[in-house]
Amino acid sequence: QHLHNAPEGKHLPTARPRSLIDGKRMDKIIWGPNWEELLGGEFEKRARDRNFDKIQKEMYGQFENTFMMYLPRLCEHCLNPSCVATCPSGAIYKREEDGIVLIDQD
Numbered sequence: 001q002h003l004h005n006a007p008e009g010k011h012l013p014t015a016r017p018r019s020l021i022d023g024k025r026m027d028k029i030i031w032g033p034n035w036e037e038l039l040g041g042e043f044e045k046r047a048r049d050r051n052f053d054k055i056q057k058e059m060y061g062q063f064e065n066t067f068m069m070y071l072p073r074l075c076e077h078c079l080n081p082s083c084v085a086t087c088p089s090g091a092i093y094k095r096e097e098d099g100i101v102l103i104d105q106d
Contacts, residue, residue: 077101 017026081101084092091104 075101 018024019026077100079099081092081094084094084101092101093104094101
C-alpha cells in the first residue's frame with residue numbers, strides 16, 4: 001500500500017548484494033571462482049587465471065576482444081531459461097509440472 005502512495009525520491013532503489021553462504025551484505029565484491037559472472041568481475045580480472053599463462057599473445061588479444069564465449073555448465077533449471085527461448089529447433093523445453101529443463105534428443 002505504501003509502495004503506490006509513496007512520494008518520488010531522489011535516488012533509485014538498488015539491491016545491495018548479499019552472500020549466498022552466510023546472508024551478510026557484501027560491501028565490496030571480490031574476485032572468485034566464477035570470474036566470468038558479473039559479480040566476480042570481468043575480463044580485467046583474468047590476469048590471475050593460470051589457464052592463460054601459456055597462451056600465445058595473438059590469441060590472447062583475440063580472446064580479449066570477443067563478444068561472447070561458450071562456457072560449458074551444468075543445467076541450472078532456471079526460472080526463465082534463455083536456452084529454451086533461443087533453441088532454433090525447439091528441442092529444449094521446460095516441463096510444466098516440476099520446472100525441469102529437458103532436451104528432446106529426437
